Amino acid sequence: MDQEKVNILLVDDQPAKLLAYEVILKDLGENLVIASSGREALEVLLKTEIAVILVDVCMPELDGFELAAMIREHPRFQKTAMIFISAIQVSDIDRLRGYEMGAVDYVPVPVVPEVLRAKIKVFAELYRKTRELERLNHELEDRVRARTAELESSTAKLRESEQRRSMAIAAGKMGSWDWDWVSGDWMWDEGQYRIFGVSAERFEVNPANVQALLHPDDVRKAIAEFNKGTRAYETEFRIVRPDGEVRWCVGTAAATVDESGRVVRVSGVTVDITERKRAEERQNLLAREVDHRAKNALALAQSIVRLTRADEVKDYVNAVEGRINALARVHTILSLSSWQGAELSRLIDEELAPYSLGDQIRLAGPEVQLLPATAQTLALALHELFTNSAKYGALSTRSGRLAIDWRVEDELLTLSWEESGGPLVMAPKSRGFGTRSLLASVESQLGGQAQFDWRAEGLLCRLEVPLTRRTATAGPGKFDTSGSAELQRASG
Template identity: 50%
Template sequence: MAIKQSDKVNILLVDDQPAKLMSYEVILRDLDEHLLKANSAREALEHLLRHEVAVVLIDVCMPELDGFELAAMIREHPRFQDIAIIFVSAIQVADLDRLRGYQAGAVDYVPVPVVPEVLRAKVRIFAELFRKTRQLERLNAELELRVKERTAALEASNARLTDSEQRRTLAMAAGRMGSWDWDVASGICAWDEGQFRLYGLEPGAFVPNQESIAAFIHPDDRQLVHEASWAAVKAGQPLNTEFRIRHADGSWRWCVSIAAVSPDAGGGPTRLCGITYDVTERKNAEHALRTLNDDLERRIEERTREREHALAQLFEAQKMDTIGQLTGGMAHDFNNLLMAILGSLELMKKWLPPDDARILRLLDNARQAAERGSALTQRLLAFARRQELKPEAVDVSRLVGGIEDLLQRALGQSVRIAKSLPNDLPPVCVDANQLELALLNLAVNARDAMPVGGVLGVAAKTEEMEAKDGLRPGAYVRITVSDSGIGMDADTLARATEPFFTTKGPGKGTGLGLSMVHGLAAQSGGRLKLSSKPGKGTTIDLWLPRAEVILPTGEVVASLGGVMEGGTILPRSVLLVDDDTLVNIGTAAMLEDLGHNVVSAHSGAEALEIMRSGQHIDIVITDHAMPGMTGMELARHLRRMRPDMPIILASGFAELPQGPDEVLDLPRLAKPYRQEDLAASLLVVLGQSPTAPNVIPLWGR
């Protein structure tokens, strides 16, 4: 039925976006009402002041003033307190947003995208309500003029209508809200449809009273609700309580009830009227937030522990590097001292009368002590990763088989060796002598861990390793040495590879065995891993990089006897360069004993001055680690002066530059060396011997 022009009401549409205003106009055009449009809060207020408006549709998000602020301003004006305000929101609407809207004066929320039928239905209801209210007001005015005698009845009817309208407005203003009324004297409870909907109950199938309602309240909250309700009634104070109810579908829902006490004429309580709204989504969001916070705290704790672990590892690496530098430097200095001692003892033995057995015995004793010191420095260098390595392709199965008798003698008869070495095991790239020494050290440690005997396992297999713990990705051979001994606790295992750490008694161990093996693995491009438990024995895994091919290893043919008897070295003029005076004197004496003329220099600069002076020099032997100018730098200067000059580089370190430069292709004489090593190295650089003990070509490293 068409609406008369005079009965049409004004509907105000407020949105800062013209496109949305046009869409609302299209949707509401079928209502046949007056549509007023405003692009801002200021323009909306101007329409309200000029026109009588029944319904206001307000966008929540607008510049300058948002929808909540505009609604509050409308409600503050006495003329606009009864206008129906509907919020239109394009963002997700939470319960807190709804409550804020209702507190601002809204009667409903419409989410975007808008369902046209829903929006038309909601606006039609409030427009009809406004129209009916306006018609009723006109009718009331006419009735007041025409029928004075019905004034009292009309006022009573209007009061009942207002009371009913308040409850209906509450029900329609909240999608998840319901209103209720509790008569304190009779105990009768009245629910609206919204309250039944909250519980999931049908109005005709459930009679609300104190007992029936209590059955739906969570047992843990039942006493709380009972006490709060009666406390509000007795004190005449508002009720505000939160509790859980069991929905008809079996789920538990969180609700909040807010109510006020209505007193009678004497001031006593007559009833408690209030609303209940569902806050389950808010509680779930709070729970999710707490869970997220707990998870975040847990992850922060894990990250903190990881960071502390990484810092501890970094500190340990820095500590081990510092100790390595210290021990490497000490070993270098010891090598120089042992160099002078061994050289001097060797010459003294040659020059003393051979018939004095006591003096020769003392010299041999001193020489053996010096050689033991040399072995100790080699272990220090191995730990510091500065030892002289001669890596080559090594057949692990053949190497273990070659030293099996030596291992068995070191282990004793109470320990049995169990091998698991495949015949097709590929070769590894390692210094064969150092690997033999490493296996012997591990065997001795295993023997000490098995005082009553046991089994020493030696196994090997190939593995493809990813980049981890300092390893480069590639092919490796994993050598496993295990024992059935007493094992180690966690604290001992954590310190097992530290230098000088030992569980053996005083004088029974240097604490460098595992450190040397660890250093050998790292310097060879591999990795060492220990695992052990008390009473379960110890397992040591040693990863070594696989070699591409097996290189034939010839026997070392040069020795002091061979050099002196089979080799012929004409007297040469040797420039000896070493900053250590003791080493310089000792080496010069050995060279002079071999029949050579020695010119000594104590620095690279001094050596260059000698060369520039025109003095005849046939060969240069220079130390590498010297202040001011290293032996390698001196060699580069000498190559420019005398490209054909034979040069021998003497050093106690392995950390020397490598590369294709011909200056780097120098034979190296490892300290401490003996006279036979010195003689053999001269044969090598003069082209009279293919190789010599203790002489390492740099290009073969």
């Protein structure tokens, strides 16, 4: 492979001498760089990597000694080889001065081409080898750093793994064991004792005692596998602790065989996965619960769509959207509580959110936690009251006022809805669809009562809802949300 060329700097103020040096050194096959003064040489050095400098001692402005001193002051060029060429006879003092300035050799004039080429070649090759060693050294350092990083990473992972194992054993989640298949002797570590709920001081590890803690169906499967020639086995199994608690574990076992292929020893690791099993059961239960609630919500939505009535399509769409939105709002509230229930005040606040009513509404009552089914049905009933009040009642004018009060006695919620200051009210001649839907939701769904007092100054409604009854889920035909939102009000 061809060697990489190096740069050789020729410094002399006489062009003829520079040309002579070029002719002499051309056969070396290196890159020759020309500088006709000391300052030009310095500029070249700052821009180019130089292996050897051939410099004339006698130059105007900046002679060879001064140039060498300036070169050596720069950290990059402190080891650069410099050869002085002198046309005059130099004394020992001059040579000593040159060596102090960093010269590595002297060449007298007239120059002997063979001698100059030999000296330049030696220092160029030395520069090349030095650079090669530096490159190899960098590569070696990189390999050492990479290998050190790998070892540190491996050590860290091993340490982390051991810490996890120690934590698992300390928490009673993992244990290891060894079973002499021939003699029947067992060896357990501390984690194994914890998993099985026994102590090393009181529990003797022997086949009879160990099998007494294992679920009989599971231990028979494992023994049968090894009797068939299985060398490695992993399975989930159950243990029955002395206190009667059943726990799930996953076990990994590996068999050791003798020269004849007969199993002589079985070693393994046990991990307690009871919490994972319980989490899976909770997840399955939650999935079934979500499916059940989704069907309930769809049944409510189906009832709303099927039973809503209106003379105009726009009125029908608005009525359906309003009731579906009310159902969605209460569903969000229940989701945030993981379907544990909803606060009555939160339901009222959600229904009030679309209106900018300022001080027109007064609320008073204790914190009341409603069951999910109760919250869903009551939210729709409140939606009917708010919608009708905003269209035809007290909330339809700036002068109208609404007071909502509630209390709880003997697990019975009593809610009072009192309007005033709105349009004059007359008792309806018959129940409108809104009235029937509200009555259906409170009485049929919640097992409560709804009373209406059509006072001229404003509607007074009283709702009584049991809090402890598990209400039936609304389905088609059970929850009448039909008709417009109108409560048959008439302005006089």
